[in-house]
Amino acid sequence: xxxxxxxxxxxxxxxxAVIGAGPAGLAAAHAAATGGARVIVLERAEHPxxxxxxxxxxxxxxxxxxxxxxxxxxxxxxxxxxxxDGRREFTRRAPGEPVVTMVRREDFDAAWLGAAxxxxxxxxxxxxxxxxxxxxxxxxxxxxxxxxVTARVVIGADGSAGVSTRHVGVTFDQQDLGLELELAxxxxxxxxxxxxxxxxxxxxxxxxxxxxxxxxQLTVGVIMKKGQGxxxxxxxxxxxxxxxxxxxxxxxxxxHLTRCRSATAPLxxxxxxxxxxxxGLLDPWTREGISFALRSGSWAGRVAARGxxxxxxxxxxxxxxxxxxxxxxxxxGLFGRHPRLVHAAFASPYGWRAFTGFCRGEISLTRVLxxxxxxxxxxxxxxxxxR
Ligand SMILES: Cc1cc2nc3c(=O)[nH]c(=O)nc-3n(C[C@H](O)[C@H](O)[C@H](O)COP(=O)(O)OP(=O)(O)OC[C@H]3O[C@@H](n4cnc5c(N)ncnc54)[C@H](O)[C@@H]3O)c2cc1C
Numbered sequence: 184x185x186x187x188x189x190x191x192x193x194x195x196x197x198x199x200a201v202i203g204a205g206p207a208g209l210a211a212a213h214a215a216a217t218g219g220a221r222v223i224v225l226e227r228a229e230h231p232x233x234x235x236x237x238x239x240x241x242x243x244x245x246x247x248x249x250x251x252x253x254x255x256x257x258x259x260x261x262x263x264x265x266x267x268d269g270r271r272e273f274t275r276r277a278p279g280e281p282v283v284t285m286v287r288r289e290d291f292d293a294a295w296l297g298a299a300x301x302x303x304x305x306x307x308x309x310x311x312x313x314x315x316x317x318x319x320x321x322x323x324x325x326x327x328x329x330x331x332v333t334a335r336v337v338i339g340a341d342g343s344a345g346v347s348t349r350h351v352g353v354t355f356d357q358q359d360l361g362l363e364l365e366l367a368x369x370x371x372x373x374x375x376x377x378x379x380x381x382x383x384x385x386x387x388x389x390x391x392x393x394x395x396x397x398x399x400q401l402t403v404g405v406i407m408k409k410g411q412g413x414x415x416x417x418x419x420x421x422x423x424x425x426x427x428x429x430x431x432x433x434x435x436x437x438x439h440l441t442r443c444r445s446a447t448a449p450l451x452x453x454x455x456x457x458x459x460x461x462x463g464l465l466d467p468w469t470r471e472g473i474s475f476a477l478r479s480g481s482w483a484g485r486v487a488a489r490g491x492x493x494x495x496x497x498x499x500x501x502x503x504x505x506x507x508x509x510x511x512x513x514x515x516g517l518f519g520r521h522p523r524l525v526h527a528a529f530a531s532p533y534g535w536r537a538f539t540g541f542c543r544g545e546i547s548l549t550r551v552l553x554x555x556x557x558x559x560x561x562x563x564x565x566x567x568x569x570r
Pocket of ligand 1: 202203206208225227235237238239241310311313340341342345346362363438441458459460465470472474476
């Protein structure tokens with residue numbers, strides 16, 4: 184993607200500089216540029232680039248993306264198979280709107296990049312950010328092999344191990360390791376998996392595995408609490424074998440940590456805001472993060488474009504995302520202690536409706552937890568209403 188040609192005199196002064204061109208950074212840049220700001224994005228890689236991710240878009244992510252681009256869907260899911268450590272298999276179907284839309288992150292992020300550039304954003308790729316400094320007037324981002332960038336506001340969206348996370352001082356109270364394989368799908372696999380995903384509740388508390396179909400590829404992954412590398416690898420190996428996929432060509436084999444923020448962690452330091460994974464914003468239970476990245480990114484971009492009251496961003500996250508994360512944390516605790524019960528719940532009509540409503544973005548986890556029967560069950564099983 185070609186960047187805009189810059190006036191050299193102007194290059195060192197921007198309204199908003201964004202670090203990282205993932206969903207959070209590009210949604211931030213798009214929103215800030217739409218709000219009238221002069222915006223630059225600094226990205227260490229070059230799109231299209233691979234990112235370890237299931238690429239499952241919930242309804243919220245699909246809708247936010249469809250407002251600015253054609254979503255590069257590889258599959259649309261209307262059936263879900265559930266297993267508990269490979270056993271007690273059942274499949275539920277929900278015709279109509281997709282329950283989940285499958286994308287490959289290289290396509291999806293490149294499409295967001297195109298939308299940001301169309302909105303007037305300047306993107307500098309192959310630009311590794313090394314550090315941030317700030318004073319009362321501006322923040323300066325130092326870039327390896329390139330000119331430093333100074334802006335009124337900086338939005339850090341450089342993922343969970345980013346420079347901006349450290350600058351702001353974000354702390355985490357949950358860390359998990361996700362391992363994924365991209366497998367070449369045979370014709371038989373494509374037929375077997377088209378329009379259907381699989382979720383397996385894993386052997387360790389809070390762990391689970393997935394099969395996400397994407398045309399000629401199957402993404403097979405598992406996630407488990409950090410610090411259990413051997414068990415996580417064993418779970419992935421056993422999972423793939425059980426599914427009869429052990430002999431498929433492995434196109435990618437990668438891993439990545441997911442980190443959920445502590446409830447009191449900062450979202451901002453002075454004129455530097457953090458969004459998406461950089462802020463530790465993702466669902467503690469499902470570890471779904473794209474909808475959190477798109478929402479937090481676009482709010483950060485809007486607030487940054489307006490300038491002035493940057494604390495408005497903290498309030499938006501506090502009111503709209505913090506309760507969802509607290510609900511996700513409660514459900515993770517319940518799931519960790521009673522995976523069989525959660526498995527059985529999805530087999531019931533109410534559980535399946537709640538699942539599809541959540542995935543389609545029609546109801547939040549907070550609302551699911553407000554349901555009287557669910558609240559009573561959580562209470563009886565020793566859960567807390569929030570963190
Ligand atoms: C195994 C696994 C499976 C997942 N599956 C799903 C799923 O199916 N659905 C879902 O919604 N979520 C999923 N997630 C979570 C999701 O991937 C993240 O929440 C999401 O990518 C966050 O977006 P982001 O823009 O905040 O960060 P990222 O997507 O990580 O983007 C950060 C960007 O910043 C760039 N960058 C980093 N450091 C620097 C630097 N110093 N200078 C310049 N650029 C830099 C990176 O190159 C990258 O482009 C999964 C996560 C894992 C680990």
